[in-house]
Structure formats: C-alpha cells, structure tokens
Amino acid sequence: MTRRNTRRRPSPNSRRRSGSRSRSRRGSRRRPRRRFNPAVFIIALILILGAVFVVQSGEDLESLAHMFSYSNKKADLKAYFDIKGKDDVAIVLGDEYIEKRAKLWDGEYYVDLEVIRNNINPKFYYSKEDGTLKYTTPDTIITSNIGENTWTDSKGGSGEEKFVISKEGDDTLYVALDYVKQYSNFAYEAFTEPNHIQLTAKWDEEAVATIARKTDLRVKGGPKSDVIRKLNKGEDVVLLEEFENWVKVKSADSFIGYIEKKKLKDPRKVTPDPVTDYQEPEYTRIKKDQLINLGFHCIGSEAGNATLTDYLANTKGLNVIAPQWLYIAEADGTVGSIGSADYVKQAHEAGMDVWVVFDDMRNKEGFKLMDLLPYAEKRAKIIKEALAQVTLLGADGLNLDFESIIQEEKSQPFIEFVREMSIACRSQGIVFSIDNYYPIYNKFMNIKEQGIVADYIVLMGYDEHTDGSAEPGPVASIGFVEQGMDLVLQDVDPSKVINAVPFYCRAWKESDGKYNSVVQHMNNVQDFLSTNGISVSWDEETGQNYGEGTSKDGTNYKIWVEDTQSLAKKLEAMKARNLAGVAEWAIGFETSEAWDVIASYTEGQ
Missing domain, CATH: 3.30.457.10 (Copper amine oxidase-like, N-terminal domain)
Known part of the structure; x- marks a missing residue:
C-alpha cells in the first residue's frame, strides 16, 4: 500500500506573506539601551587631565606616554646600598x-x-x-x-x-x-x-649638567629599571659615563644611577673648591749640596773594619761610605754593633760622611722582625739604641736596610717604624736613608711614604736574576734599571733618589739542563772569561756585554758582564732622570776604571 504525502505545499503568496510577517515582528522589537560604564569614563578623564597637566607644565606628550611605558617601580634603597643594620x-x-x-x-x-x-x-x-x-x-x-x-x-x-x-x-x-x-x-x-x-678627598675637574625636565634616576640604563628617586628640573648632576641614550650620573645626595640623555641640558666642566682646613706640616730634610757617591762596605765582623784603608786607596770621588754595622741582637729590641769610631774618624779625614747600615740579616734564630715592629715599646727601644750607636761612633747618618718586608702584613708595622725613626733622626740631625728593592719585586715597603719622611731613598738596582731564578739572566739589564727608576719616580722626588749599581755579575753554569750561578766581581770577571774561553760582545737590549761558551772540562756557561760599558749606560739613564746620586754594591769588588766612569757622572753635573 502506498502512503501518500498529505502535507499541503504552500503557495508562493503564502510564502511572501509569511516573510512579511517575519520582518514585521523583528521591526517591532525595542533596541536595548547602552549602560553607562564608569571605568571607561575615569580612564578617559585621567588621559585628558594628564594631557592638560603635561601641556601646562611645559612638558611634551612623551611624558604622558612615559606614565604607561616606563616602570615606576621604586628601588629598594637598602638593598641598593646593601644596608645590613641600623x-x-x-x-x-x-x-x-x-x-x-x-x-x-x-x-x-x-x-x-x-x-x-x-x-x-x-x-x-x-x-x-x-x-x-x-x-x-x-x-x-x-x-x-x-x-x-x-x-x-x-x-x-x-x-x-x-x-x-x-x-x-x-x-x-x-x-x-x-x-x-x-x-x-x-x-x-x-x-x-x-x-x-x-x-671627597680629590678636587679634580668634573663634568656636570642640569636636569632639563623632571625625570627618574634609575638603577640601570633602561625604561624598565627600578627608580632610585625623582630628579627635579634644575637639579645638577655629575656626569660619570655616557652611552647612546642614557647617562650614568651622581645626584647631589650621592645616588648613582642612570637617566635619559635627552633630559639633560647645559653640560659643563666644574672644579670643586678644595678643603684646606688642615695645614700640612713640613717634612724638613737634610740635603747634600753635591751628588751623592755612596759606597757600601760589606763587613761581617769587627775585623772587617781594617779593610777600609786598602779599599779607599782604589776609590775616586767617593763622598759617603756605608759600613754594615748595626743589627738587632735580642728579641726585646736590643741593637748590636760591630762599628768603630776610628773607622769613622779615618773616613772623615778622607772627606767622607759615614752612614751606618742597620740591617735585618743578622738577627738571631729565636725571633723575627715581625716579633718586634708591631709593638710601640720595642720600636722605641730599637730606635733609641740604633741612634745612640750612630752618635757614639760619631757617624753622620743611618742607612736602614730591612729586606725581609716581603709580605703585606709586614707593611704597616714597617712603615710606622720608618716614620718614628725619621722623627728621631730629624730631631738629632742624622741623615736618614732607606734601602729598597725596585717596586717591580717588592710592593709592600710603601716607598711613597718613605719618600716623604726620609732624606734619601737608595734603590738596590740589581738582583734582576738571582741564584734562585728559574732562568739565567743579567743582574741588572738597562731595561730593568730604567723601569725600576721610573716606577719609583712616580712617587718620590728625584732629589731624594739614589740608584745603586752592582760591582758584580753572575756566571750561569749548566748542569743537566738546569742552571745555577756563581757571583763574579767586576775585578775578576775578565780572569773568569779568559780561563773558560768565553768571548763577549755588546748586547744592546740588555746594555751589557754577553757571552757564552764551553770550558775545557765541558761545562757550558752564560754570562752578562757588569763592566765600565754597562756602568756608563746606567749612569746615563740616571743623569737623564736627574737623580740625587749613585751608590755601589760594594767597594772592593770594582776595577779602578769604574771609578773614572762614576766620577764623570758625579763631577759632571
């Protein structure tokens, strides 16, 4: 059985009517009323008021944008300065x-x-x-x-x-x-x-500028960095470092941070007024009228004083002699001496001053220098007894030769000892000189402070290479000497600086690929060269005659010779720097020709 579709198909007219009714219904609806939004109104009002404020305050609209694109987060200033307590x-x-x-x-x-x-x-x-x-x-x-x-x-x-x-x-x-x-x-x-x-302890010229528009001082350069504080228009800041868009500055209340370069105006240079409330006292000194020509006299016992006559017979132009006499004898600061008043009298008769050497190389095994110098009572005892010996002997000066100041912890006790010694020498009219290695090797003796309180600084211009050196080399190459003098002259007036030259060198002997050295005095080095068949030639780089060779027994040698040529090179460098004079380590090691070279330096100025 077939089912029929009984649904009536609408006519075209009915469809049009239906459509007409639909439009009529939509058109008859009421549109909803838009509600008032207070948040939007407030934001708009803020923008308008902000713009008015910016215009009235003389700023540009960029400042308005700043409110929304730049961080306003305040920096934690205690963390900024790492403050750890009240x-x-x-x-x-x-x-x-x-x-x-x-x-x-x-x-x-x-x-x-x-x-x-x-x-x-x-x-x-x-x-x-x-x-x-x-x-x-x-x-x-x-x-x-x-x-x-x-x-x-x-x-x-x-x-x-x-x-x-x-x-x-x-x-x-x-x-x-x-x-x-x-x-x-x-x-x-x-x-x-x-x-x-x-x-503030320095009064150098500095770059400053003025804040052109109110801005933020920030911890780092960049708009998102935390704000240290506001900088107001008209404030001055010190300019520390300039970048492409930002500048590192210091504010008047000593906050250091960054601001935008465009917020600055009127850059200029300013020199602060120095503080002069304290009147620095004058450190008076004893200064000789002529260039110093000082010969160190190596003496190991009282018997060594008898060598003075023979040694002086070979010298020329020497005006100061410095015998090794004083040492610390006991742990309580007692000072020992092997000095001789007759020696001083003989030196004076020869027209020489005597500066007594006080060294730290003969102390007893039971104590060290640092067992003494930190204590005021022991320093005072050492100073009193040392100068009493100088006076008793009739000498003219004290030459301090403390060579064990090779650690930082020794620096402060040593320099305080030097200051206190200078007070005593100054009050008694005793010339005070201090021996120093070049600062290339020893930076703990505070040569700058020594140069203020002492009369003379004697530079030991040798031991560039010693027996303990890893590689063979010269005792005093010209580059080493010039560098050492220049370093010292950065801190000490040249009229106080005496440079000591070596009357010795080292012959380096090879054994199994390693070297050790034997000291050769200037007056016997030619015999050494001849005996071992070593010929030398001038080496411009070191300013010395250099040679190497093999002896008859098959030993390989290297040697940088100290002679009149190398000596003349050093004296030329000293003359160019207008130093106070020359010293020699040590009399008795030299040739007679060496004194002629030295005399041409000391008498030619």
Whole structure:
C-alpha cells in the first residue's frame, strides 16, 4: 500500500506573506539601551587631565606616554646600598660606591681604617697587639687607645674628644671622621633614608649638567629599571659615563644611577673648591749640596773594619761610605754593633760622611722582625739604641736596610717604624736613608711614604736574576734599571733618589739542563772569561756585554758582564732622570776604571 504525502505545499503568496510577517515582528522589537560604564569614563578623564597637566607644565606628550611605558617601580634603597643594620652606613667615595663600610654610632660617623689610609691619609697606624691607634707628624707621635676618647703625644701633650676616637666592630677598626679631619683635608656629607655618606678627598675637574625636565634616576640604563628617586628640573648632576641614550650620573645626595640623555641640558666642566682646613706640616730634610757617591762596605765582623784603608786607596770621588754595622741582637729590641769610631774618624779625614747600615740579616734564630715592629715599646727601644750607636761612633747618618718586608702584613708595622725613626733622626740631625728593592719585586715597603719622611731613598738596582731564578739572566739589564727608576719616580722626588749599581755579575753554569750561578766581581770577571774561553760582545737590549761558551772540562756557561760599558749606560739613564746620586754594591769588588766612569757622572753635573 502506498502512503501518500498529505502535507499541503504552500503557495508562493503564502510564502511572501509569511516573510512579511517575519520582518514585521523583528521591526517591532525595542533596541536595548547602552549602560553607562564608569571605568571607561575615569580612564578617559585621567588621559585628558594628564594631557592638560603635561601641556601646562611645559612638558611634551612623551611624558604622558612615559606614565604607561616606563616602570615606576621604586628601588629598594637598602638593598641598593646593601644596608645590613641600623648602624650600617654605605660609602660613596668620590664618584664610586665602594664595598667598605662606615658606621653611625652615638651620632658620630666612623669609617673603616683601610678606607682612610688608602684614600684620605696613610699615616694612621693601628696596632692590634698594643690596642692603639697612632698618628705621626714630622716631630710627634699621637697615641689613642682603642675604644677611648683621649689621646697623648710623644711631647707630653694630651687631650680629650667629645666622641670615642676609634672602635672595633666586625673584625675591623673604625675611626671617627671628625678625628681624621683634625689631621687631613677632605670633605664628608651624611645622608639618611638610607644611611650613606659622601667622602671627597680629590678636587679634580668634573663634568656636570642640569636636569632639563623632571625625570627618574634609575638603577640601570633602561625604561624598565627600578627608580632610585625623582630628579627635579634644575637639579645638577655629575656626569660619570655616557652611552647612546642614557647617562650614568651622581645626584647631589650621592645616588648613582642612570637617566635619559635627552633630559639633560647645559653640560659643563666644574672644579670643586678644595678643603684646606688642615695645614700640612713640613717634612724638613737634610740635603747634600753635591751628588751623592755612596759606597757600601760589606763587613761581617769587627775585623772587617781594617779593610777600609786598602779599599779607599782604589776609590775616586767617593763622598759617603756605608759600613754594615748595626743589627738587632735580642728579641726585646736590643741593637748590636760591630762599628768603630776610628773607622769613622779615618773616613772623615778622607772627606767622607759615614752612614751606618742597620740591617735585618743578622738577627738571631729565636725571633723575627715581625716579633718586634708591631709593638710601640720595642720600636722605641730599637730606635733609641740604633741612634745612640750612630752618635757614639760619631757617624753622620743611618742607612736602614730591612729586606725581609716581603709580605703585606709586614707593611704597616714597617712603615710606622720608618716614620718614628725619621722623627728621631730629624730631631738629632742624622741623615736618614732607606734601602729598597725596585717596586717591580717588592710592593709592600710603601716607598711613597718613605719618600716623604726620609732624606734619601737608595734603590738596590740589581738582583734582576738571582741564584734562585728559574732562568739565567743579567743582574741588572738597562731595561730593568730604567723601569725600576721610573716606577719609583712616580712617587718620590728625584732629589731624594739614589740608584745603586752592582760591582758584580753572575756566571750561569749548566748542569743537566738546569742552571745555577756563581757571583763574579767586576775585578775578576775578565780572569773568569779568559780561563773558560768565553768571548763577549755588546748586547744592546740588555746594555751589557754577553757571552757564552764551553770550558775545557765541558761545562757550558752564560754570562752578562757588569763592566765600565754597562756602568756608563746606567749612569746615563740616571743623569737623564736627574737623580740625587749613585751608590755601589760594594767597594772592593770594582776595577779602578769604574771609578773614572762614576766620577764623570758625579763631577759632571
């Protein structure tokens, strides 16, 4: 059975009517009313008001964009300065934030002694062994006990401050800045939130500029970096380093950060007014009228004094002789001597001054120099006894030859000893000279400070290579000598500098691919060369005659000879630098021709 579809198909007219009714229904609906959105209104109002503010304040629309594209996050300033407690104070030294700290104790600012010595005044000395802080002037030693507010001096004076002069904390000695200012020219300014101080000890010209438009000082260069603080229009900043779009600056309250270059105007150079509150005392000195020609006399016992007559017979133009006489005999600071008053009398009759050598190479095995120098009482005993010997012998000067100052921890006790020795020598009219290796090898003897307090600095211009050297080489090549003198002259006036030359060299002997050396004195080196069949020729690089060869027994030798040619080369370099004179190690090692070369230097100026 077939089912029929009984659904009636609509006519075209009915479809049109149906469509018409549908449109009519849609058209009759009411459109929904849009609701008021307060958030949109507020944002729009902020933008409008911000634009009005920018225009009225003289800024451009870029500042408006700044509100939305630049970070406004405030930097943690305690973290910025690494503040670790309520008494911790950060230090800005010149234009640099440093790691060393200051302290704020009882309303007084204290700074790490190392910062003071390295940047403000090197003459403060802390003796942990004695529990004292000392300061020396040309004629006085001022002493204060750690943790106290009183001081005494070596002339019998005393005083009391309104604050504790120095305090210990965190295994560090801190000294009150107001005490340091009594002996130093520098400025400091303190700031809070957070605690930091500005220390200024140099007054060099600096670049500054003015803030053209209000801007942010940021921790780093870039718009997303945290903000240290706002910089207002008209503030001056110090320009430290310039980049493409940013500049590293220091603000007036000693925050160091970065600002956009376009926010600056009126760049210029400014020289700060120096602080001159403290009148530096004058370090007077004894200065000879002529160039010094000093011969070291190597003496191992009292019997060695008898060699003076023979040695002087071969010299020419010598005006100072320096015999090795004084040494530390006991651990309490007792000074021993092998000196001779007759020796001094003979030298004086020959027209020479005598500068007594006081060395540290004959101390007994039971003690070391550093068992003595950190203690004020032992330093005083050494100085008193050494100068008593100089006076007793009738000598004219003291030549200090302490060669064991080869570690940093020995530097401060040694230089304090030097300062105190200089006070005693100055008061007694004794010439004070100090022997030094070139700073190429020894940087712990503080030759700059020596150059202030001593009358003469004697440079031991030799031992470029020693028996302990890994490779053979000259005792004193011209490059070594020139470099050493130039380093010293950066810190010491040339009128105080005497350069010592060697009257010896080293013959290097090879054995199984290794070398050891034997000292050859100038007066016997020609015999050595002849005996071993070694011929030499001039080496311009070292400024010496160089030779190598094989002896009859098959031994290989290398040698850089010290002779009149190499000596003349060194004296020429000394003359060019206008030094105070020449010294020789040691008389008795030389040839007679060497004195003619030296005389042409000392008498030709």
